[in-house]
Structure formats: structure tokens, C-alpha cells
Amino acid sequence: EAAVTQSPRNKVAVTGGKVTLSCNQTNNHNNMYWYRQDTGHGLRLIHYSYGAGSTEKGDIPDGYKASRPSQENFSLILELATPSQTSVYFCASGDLGLNQDTQYFGPGTRLLVL
């Protein structure tokens, strides 16, 4: 069964602290994505990856780093968390090739930066 898991599911951080959000997929997908979702903005793309070792900047990368150490794992790192990064973060995996058109999202991580 296709699955994307995220950890932690909820996180409270302090301003200036480091936060790492983790994502794991068992779908053997090449592509993985990180989004944040805020009321009125839909989902906004932060970083994405085409495979292990690759990371690409999305539309709102400032203040975030990404790491893809393996096919299965994709992390989002907030080196110096700020209250404006309070949001719900979603990870997704997908492959949109000729014979595949699947994309799966994780359940989300609620991050509160105080």
C-alpha cells in the first residue's frame, strides 16, 4: 500500500531554534516535495527532489533547507525558526512518467513557533 509518513505530527519550537521535519515514503517514487499550507494560500512549494542527493528550490525556499539522503527519506530543516514559519507542512511523493500518474501526500506536521 502506497504510504507517506511524516514525523513529528505536531511540534512546538522556540524562535531561533532548529527544527527538522522528516518524511518517509515506501512508494519507490523518485520525486518528493515539501509544502506548507496556510489559510488563504493553499499549498505552497518549499523544496523538492528528483532523487537521492538532489534538492531543488521551490517557490518559497527562504529560511528552509532540504536534505534527501536516500530514495525513501526527505527532510525539511529550519535552521533558525521564526514565528512566520508556524504552519502545517505536508510532504508528498510522486512519479509522473508515461505509465505512472500517482502522487501521495503525508498526513501533515503542525508546527508552532513561539
Add this chain to the structure above:
Amino acid sequence: SQLAEENLWALSVHEGESVTVNCSYKTSITALQWYRQKSGEGPAQLILIRSNEREKRNGRLRATLDTSSQSSSLSITATRCEDTAVYFCATDNNAPRFGAGTKLSVKP
């Protein structure tokens, strides 16, 4: 950049009725996806329609794509209360970009 956007913020229908959500996009695409997101969950992919397709169906769902007007629609027939959710379109070239979504409420 918001490359896709749904045309209405919210819609309300009664169970059994049909409903259509519309989407417009701003760039050439390789594919357009429709997603549904229920409260407290991650988005779930409903239909992917490629740029060389004009229509695609999935059960009670039907998506259309008009590349000349850069628009797409998602129709749901025989709606059920469990169809209540936010519906997003997303353009997909190198990575999916989402609109703000249309909130659909299906009332008994």
C-alpha cells in the same frame, strides 16, 4: 508563484446534486491534477489529466481540460455528504503548484 487557481472560494449543494469546480492556470502545462482535502488530512489525488487529453473520468468524477483557454473543470455527479472537502487544482511541470482551493459543502 500561484500558477493555478480555482474560480470560486466556496460552493454548497445538496446531496444527490451535481457540482462543477473550475480552475484556470497561467502557464503551459504537461499535466493538471485535481485533489481533494478533507479536514485534518493531507490532499488526496483524484484525477490527473495530461495536456493531450480533453476529458478523464474516475467513478463519479469527470475532469476536462481546455489548453486553448488554460482552464479545467472537475464535475462530481450524485454528490454525497462525504464529498465535503476542499478541492484543488494543481499544474504540474517540474513540481505541482496548487491553487487556493474551492471549499465544497454537501448538505443532506
